[in-house]
Amino acid sequence: METRTPNRLPFHRLAVFPVLMTQFVVVLIATLALWQCKGVVAGYSGLCGGLIALLPNIYFAHRAFRFSGARAAQAIVRSFYAGEAGKLILTAVLFALTFAGVKPLAPLAVFGVFVLTQLVSWFAPLLMRTRLSRP
Numbered sequence: 001m002e003t004r005t006p007n008r009l010p011f012h013r014l015a016v017f018p019v020l021m022t023q024f025v026v027v028l029i030a031t032l033a034l035w036q037c038k039g040v041v042a043g044y045s046g047l048c049g050g051l052i053a054l055l056p057n058i059y060f061a062h063r064a065f066r067f068s069g070a071r072a073a074q075a076i077v078r079s080f081y082a083g084e085a086g087k088l089i090l091t092a093v094l095f096a097l098t099f100a101g102v103k104p105l106a107p108l109a110v111f112g113v114f115v116l117t118q119l120v121s122w123f124a125p126l127l128m129r130t131r132l133s134r135p
Contacts, residue, residue, distance in 0.1 A: 017061075020058060023120045026050070027113065030046050031046045041109075042109040045106035049098075049111060049112065049113035050117050052110070053114045056091045057087070060083040064076075066079055
């Protein structure tokens with residue numbers, strides 16, 4: 001029996017890459033805006049919130065989009081479930097580390113930039129390079 005290696009694309013070639021880059025830009029803009037308007041504490045608190053959203057999404061994209069092709073359907077489903085579970089665990093751990101280890105912290109800035117970064121996912125279909133065609 002032959003062993004199959006997954007058909008892998010480079011990370012920057014994945015269809016989800018523009019979404020991740022947009023999230024990164026949103027994190028930077030929100031962090032700079034908070035830093036200018038509310039001060040240093042709000043700035044780095046917002047950066048923490050943005051990274052709490054962005055890093056698990058990068059993990060999920062790396063984990064979930066490893067396989068392609070119809071023959072890898074079961075592997076694709078398994079990798080999506082594993083990626084989502086890892087994303088949720090990583091998000092919880094990052095929140096815990098942030099609130100336990102970062103002092104002083106502006107919680108409103110953390111949650112605000114976290115939610116703002118997550119909202120980018122709502123517009124993911126507009127940002128994806130490959131369009132899904134209807135049958």
